[in-house]
Amino acid sequence: MPALATFELTKDYAIGFWRKRPYRALDGLTLEIAPGEVFGFLGPNGAGKTTTLKLLMQLVFPTSGRAEIFGRPLGDLSVKRRIGYLPEHPYFYDYLTAEELLTYFAGLFGYAGAERRARAARLLDEVGIGAERRMQLRKFSKGMLQRVGIAQAILNEPELVIFDEPMSGLDPLGRRDVRSLILRLRDRGCTVFFSSHVLSDAEALCDRVAILARGRLAAMGRLTDMLPFRARGWDLVVAGVRDETVAALGTRVRRAVRLSDGHYMLDLPPDSPPERLVGELTAGGAHLVSLNPIRQTLEEFFVEHVTTPAAAGAPRDVEPPHGRRP
């Protein structure tokens, strides 16, 4: 049984002031996430990521289609007990301290007094909120609020967490902390479904990703298996290599650029593994400076899928919906 599944999930919003017309924010999304998987939900702003997550949390209702979590319909309280959710740019009650907020939320899960306080303290430690936990949230920075948001999302030791842009508002240290937290959650067997528009986050963390563009699923699978993101070659930079050694490489190198004396950047084709060539060069006295795959960036992918007429497909203003409302 998948941890999460959506079936032709579609959402239209009514836009316009006087003459309302439907605008399709999400168009027939079907996906399945296996238990224990770290699944990245990628797409540019306005692609429909947040709408999808809100649909899953029943903050908005679908125009058509449906979704299930742990094989049960959305909104089921037994399901809500097993999931955690971090909204985008989380905001909490100004007048509460971080400790009080977590204790309050723990009460909604039905934990008893001592357990509430213990959980709040443990999770604030886990997300790196120290003495500030007794400060009112109105005094918190954006990054600290994000940490509190993450703490409240994992308060109930969820089996599935849904994070909307978890790295948003965090400095590099904070981003690193969140990445480690996601990996720790995965190690505990928790399924993680998070949205992002940063490819490197997905590369570092995800088993699989889905890419959304203009409300539609543009691609889904392992990033390394997805055609646009497969390596189209390798950029190899070596130092201490002789000119004649480089010349002798022949067709094994598509292009060689001499950066300085004995310092070369080599463009390798994708068909041969670069390790062998690196081994040969280093055996001949060269040393490796860097080796990077050449592939389409997520930004390039977005541009292609969002701006090309073919990818854009039908306009997003749609006919009045005939779907049902649960």
Place this chain on the structure above:
Amino acid sequence: MKATAWIAINVFRESVRDKVLYNLVFFAILLIGASYLIGQLTAGQDVKIIKDLGLAATSIFGVFIAVFIGIGLVSKEVERRSVYSLLAKPIHRYQLLIGKYCGLVLTLIVNVSIMAAALYVVLAYMSWGVPPAAARIWDAPALDPALLKATALLLAELTIVTAIALLFSTFSTPMLSAAMTFGLYIVGHFTNDLRNFADLVDSPAAARLARGLSWALPNLAQFDVRADVVHGLPVSFGYMGLASLYAAVYVAMLLAISVLIFSRRDFK
């Protein structure tokens, strides 16, 4: 049930940390205190004046608290998006709404009790040392327990005003909610006149409309027994029971409509 109570306690905590509430209660107590001075200006009517002004101040500031906190109960949660994290917890939307409502009613009970206590303190100070012969000319004793009846009915009225504010806040902006709640509060004190108007007009359509409105709109005038209490007239427990029953039914109806709207609402 437990979650609803937990939400209510949090609303109470939010309210007692709200500076607006302190200001309102402070001004109410100030006004009750000032009624002592005004009472001094009237010969032999001082106790009556203090009671009248004190109850009026309690009523006005009670309505202010109900409206100004009530209109923000849901709309503020939605506007600031704190509702997103809250609704992700294992609660139903109706629990959130009922919890918010109960929390504000709890706040009102505490605040109205404080204002009533302040009124009794002023009355006790006023009547202290007054010879029995002088006290006999008063319509009712200074520390009349009937004042509590007026306060209880005021609280019943405030439960309706709070439910109205909550209803508007489920779909409207705070400003509009405040305007509409105050509007209904004022109209609610004239529903008997609407009923009389229906008997006076010639047009059957206008009469039906006036009668229909008089039944649909809240009848808040029945909760105002200040004049009776101040003048020492009896207010029966039967009357209080019926008025409270009316408040309970009306509140239940308003909450049901609020739940219906809120449970279908998209939080964009």
